[in-house]
Amino acid sequence: MKTSKMDWKKFMSQNSIWGVLIILVVLLSVARPAFLSSANLKGLLEGESIKGIMAFGVMWAILAKGIDLGLGAVAALVSVIVASLVQPAELATRLFPGGTQLPAGVAIILGLLIGALIGLVVGAVIAYTHIPPFIATLGSQLICRALSKIYSTAPVSNLPEGYRWIAKGKLFGFIPMIVVIFIIMFIVSAFLLTQTRFGKNIYAIGGNDQAARVAGINVEKNLIMVYVWCSVCAALGGILLAARTGSSDPSTSGLNYELDAIAAATVGGTSHTGGICRVSGVLCGILILGVINNGLVMLGVNDNMTNIIKGLIIVGAVAFDMRKNTRKV
Amino acid sequence: MSQDYVLEMRNIVKEFPGVKALKGVDLKVRPGTVHTLMGENGAGKSTLMKCLIGMYKPTSGQIVYDGKEVSFNNTLSAMNAGISMIHQELSPVPERTVCDNVWLGRYPTKGLVIDKQKMRKDCSALFEKLGLDLDPDEKMGNLTVAKMQMVEIAKAVSYDTKVVVMDEPTSALTESEVEYLFNLIDDLKAKNVAIIYISHKMDEIFRISDDITIYRDGEYIATDRVENLNIDKVISLMVGREMGALFPKVECPIGDVVLKVEDLSSGRAVKSVSFELHRGEILGFAGLVGAGRTETVEALFGIRPKTGGKIYKDGMELKIKSPEEAIKHGIGLLTEDRRGNGIVGLLSVRENAILANLKAYGFVLKHAKIRKDAEEYVEKLNVKTPSLDAQIQNLSGGNQQKVLVARWLLTNPDVLIVDEPTRGIDVGAKAEIHALLTKLAGEGKAIIMISSELPEVLGMADRILVMHEGKMTGILGREEASQELIMKYATGDSKNAEVAQ
Numbered sequence: 052m053k054t055s056k057m058d059w060k061k062f063m064s065q066n067s068i069w070g071v072l073i074i075l076v077v078l079l080s081v082a083r084p085a086f087l088s089s090a091n092l093k094g095l096l097e098g099e100s101i102k103g104i105m106a107f108g109v110m111w112a113i114l115a116k117g118i119d120l121g122l123g124a125v126a127a128l129v130s131v132i133v134a135s136l137v138q139p140a141e142l143a144t145r146l147f148p149g150g151t152q153l154p155a156g157v158a159i160i161l162g163l164l165i166g167a168l169i170g171l172v173v174g175a176v177i178a179y180t181h182i183p184p185f186i187a188t189l190g191s192q193l194i195c196r197a198l199s200k201i202y203s204t205a206p207v208s209n210l211p212e213g214y215r216w217i218a219k220g221k222l223f224g225f226i227p228m229i230v231v232i233f234i235i236m237f238i239v240s241a242f243l244l245t246q247t248r249f250g251k252n253i254y255a256i257g258g259n260d261q262a263a264r265v266a267g268i269n270v271e272k273n274l275i276m277v278y279v280w281c282s283v284c285a286a287l288g289g290i291l292l293a294a295r296t297g298s299s300d301p302s303t304s305g306l307n308y309e310l311d312a313i314a315a316a317t318v319g320g321t322s323h324t325g326g327i328c329r330v331s332g333v334l335c336g337i338l339i340l341g342v343i344n345n346g347l348v349m350l351g352v353n354d355n356m357t358n359i360i361k362g363l364i365i366v367g368a369v370a371f372d373m374r375k376n377t378r379k380v
Numbered sequence: 381m382s383q384d385y386v387l388e389m390r391n392i393v394k395e396f397p398g399v400k401a402l403k404g405v406d407l408k409v410r411p412g413t414v415h416t417l418m419g420e421n422g423a424g425k426s427t428l429m430k431c432l433i434g435m436y437k438p439t440s441g442q443i444v445y446d447g448k449e450v451s452f453n454n455t456l457s458a459m460n461a462g463i464s465m466i467h468q469e470l471s472p473v474p475e476r477t478v479c480d481n482v483w484l485g486r487y488p489t490k491g492l493v494i495d496k497q498k499m500r501k502d503c504s505a506l507f508e509k510l511g512l513d514l515d516p517d518e519k520m521g522n523l524t525v526a527k528m529q530m531v532e533i534a535k536a537v538s539y540d541t542k543v544v545v546m547d548e549p550t551s552a553l554t555e556s557e558v559e560y561l562f563n564l565i566d567d568l569k570a571k572n573v574a575i576i577y578i579s580h581k582m583d584e585i586f587r588i589s590d591d592i593t594i595y596r597d598g599e600y601i602a603t604d605r606v607e608n609l610n611i612d613k614v615i616s617l618m619v620g621r622e623m624g625a626l627f628p629k630v631e632c633p634i635g636d637v638v639l640k641v642e643d644l645s646s647g648r649a650v651k652s653v654s655f656e657l658h659r660g661e662i663l664g665f666a667g668l669v670g671a672g673r674t675e676t677v678e679a680l681f682g683i684r685p686k687t688g689g690k691i692y693k694d695g696m697e698l699k700i701k702s703p704e705e706a707i708k709h710g711i712g713l714l715t716e717d718r719r720g721n722g723i724v725g726l727l728s729v730r731e732n733a734i735l736a737n738l739k740a741y742g743f744v745l746k747h748a749k750i751r752k753d754a755e756e757y758v759e760k761l762n763v764k765t766p767s768l769d770a771q772i773q774n775l776s777g778g779n780q781q782k783v784l785v786a787r788w789l790l791t792n793p794d795v796l797i798v799d800e801p802t803r804g805i806d807v808g809a810k811a812e813i814h815a816l817l818t819k820l821a822g823e824g825k826a827i828i829m830i831s832s833e834l835p836e837v838l839g840m841a842d843r844i845l846v847m848h849e850g851k852m853t854g855i856l857g858r859e860e861a862s863q864e865l866i867m868k869y870a871t872g873d874s875k876n877a878e879v880a881q
Contacts, residue, residue, distance in 0.1 A: 267702075
């Protein structure tokens with residue numbers, strides 16, 4: 052049958068983005084052989100992990116024909132709260148002097164719960180009021196950022212090593228924990244998306260929410276879960292951010308991270324018209340943006356130029372994808 | 381020689397990646413005639429028309445229009461040259477006025493600003509010329525589908541059109557609206573406009589056509605004057621094989637009452653509808669478009685809020701507030717709007733088939749069982765698809781519909797509601813779906829079938845419930861029902877019966 056040939060074609064078109072990544076890597080390693088050094092690659096992965104985790108969150112919102120602009124601010128709010136809870140009790144500059152220092156694990160779980168709660172509220176607003184997700188999450192972004200600045204006017208720092216292990220620790224002595232968590236989130240996202248009913252529900256809702264409803268899918272409940280998942284990913288990002296840098300700055304932590312996450316998901320082929328998303332594509336999108344960031348720095352390209360190139364790549368990737376998706380029989 | 385024809389399409393080939401949709405087909409249209417294109421879904425009629433109006437670029441072939449060879453790059457240049465298409469699914473801008481919609485994209489201007497007066501004046505003149513009773517200032521979204529179509533036709537005519545393509549224009553019209561459309565078509569013919577007409581409805585085709593061209597599987601089969609053809613001949617040319625009966629109704633024993641609906645109401649759309657549905661029965665819902673039939677089953681199925689009434693199944697009262705609950709209680713609804721709330725176009729045939737039955741496969745999905753179920757039903761319903769993984773949007777309408785029927789059969793409902801189950805699908809698939817409904821009734825399922833095609837209701841239903849303006853106006857038994865009687869109830873007034881005829 053001709054299906055094998057068709058599948059090959061489909062495989063190529065779905066995975067062409069990996070070709071882009073390979074070309075970038077080859078070009079960069081020729082221009083700057085140091086690019087391929089294990090130290091550089093490790094740094095690259097560490098640097099992209101937090102935004103990558105957020106991309107694994109926001110891709111769900113995009114898949115469901117929505118968006119979440121609140122991720123960076125949620126990350127900031129959660130990170131500043133968790134940071135304040137794990138600050139050493141004896142620290143003179145502690146945000147809450149004399150308060151109890153919580154064990155890292157308890158604080159982290161608390162942080163994830165706060166993220167889930169924010170997602171629950173945002174998701175319920177979107178699902179039941181039909182306010183466009185863009186607007187609803189623009190609101191949550193402003194509110195969460197303001198709340199984190201109200202919570203603490205100054206950076207919360209001097210975080211204990213025990214807490215920072217979650218980002219800086221090494222598995223088997225050489226894989227940074229932050230990268231391990233990133234990989235775990237990749238696997239969890241892929242599992243939820245392809246192997247569970249929740250994933251199928253969201254594909255259907257993103258593709259045609261009316262049809263999904265008629266087919267007995269509880270659209271509201273599923274949408275809420277999408278935004279809960281998004282916010283939990285953001286909260287995890289915030290927790291890792293504080294752990295990685297050892298402090299949390301309420302006004303700059305996670306600033307614009309949601310845009311990088313959205314860019315990665317988009318470059319990775321997640322369609323903003325809903326219903327199309329592949330986790331491997333998003334992973335590739337994250338890596339491409341990481342390689343560009345890293346590579347352009349190595350090539351000595353300045354910040355503004357880097358952003359121009361990133362902008363062009365994002366728009367180009369979407370233009371290419373649109374062409375691919377509209378070419379129908 | 382080409383002056384005999386306003387339009388000639390010669391040896392048109394259109395290839396898509398992996399598919400040869402048109403394999404060198406011809407079409408010759410005489411001016412001032414209605415030329416009907418016929419063929420099963422997937423025969424290539426729509427593709428050919430899209431090649432004509434510049435939506436697709438033909439791979440090879442020649443289009444001669446008005447004595448000159450032409451090739452349009454987009455629909456606008458085709459319209460400017462005098463070829464327009466009225467699509468099956470209209471795409472108006474609902475928030476703007478009728479007048480704005482007519483002149484959309486080519487507003488008359490006075491300097492930099494739009495000349496609103498001229499726009500209104502020309503619009504009124506246009507409507508007058510066509511004898512249309514339309515208010516240019518009305519918001520487009522407030523019009524009925526029929527009126528919107530009139531606006532589209534007026535818009536096409538305003539381009540000084542010589543050829544108008546109409547793709548299934550009557551699929552959403554009531555009988556009286558159809559009459560109106562046919563009068564309009566006669567007027568256009570008198571103005572020497574050629575109409576290329578695509579439809580599956582035999583009776584109307586034989587009423588209005590001058591010529592008929594038949595295609596099958598992307599190939600040209602035949603063209604002839606309508607006098608030289610009859611329904612059987614056309615069907616056999618279309619399908620290229622012998623076909624079973626169109627209404628293979630088998631009388632089967634009617635069982636107990638499974639569903640009882642008492643005074644079901646939903647706002648102004650549904651007013652106190654009551655009926656009983658038995659096992660093994662097909663209950664037809666007849667009425668004009670807008671009579672509230674779809675709204676009734678939507679209220680029953682939990683898509684639309686109920687404002688009153690009770691629903692009992694097997695004697696137990698049901699509180700249904702969402703489709704999810706309706707499905708749980710063994711009710712399925714094949715909706716009328718296949719693309720709007722039926723298929724999820726981007727998903728595969730397999731994923732669409734199991735969508736309503738997802739809960740049966742666990743939270744962590746049992747993929748093997750999904751594949752087995754989908755395969756079984758795709759085979760059972762004779763769905764033509766390259767594979768289970770093909771996107772459903774690439775299938776023909778009839779095959780999409782079969783996948784949706786499979787979706788509901790997989791939930792194993794006691795009550796299956798089908799709303800316009802054969803709208804817009806070809807005659808072969810139609811007969812298959814009718815056979816399937818009869819078979820399901822024979823297996824003891826209770827079926828509600830809404831249809832605007834009276835022959836379908838009369839041919840398939842055991843009893844027929846007729847609605848008019850949200851109210852139930854009568855229930856007729858199979859023996860007593862006739863087109864005239866149904867129309868009498870459907871118009872809510874015996875006086876109107878002969879008008880709608």
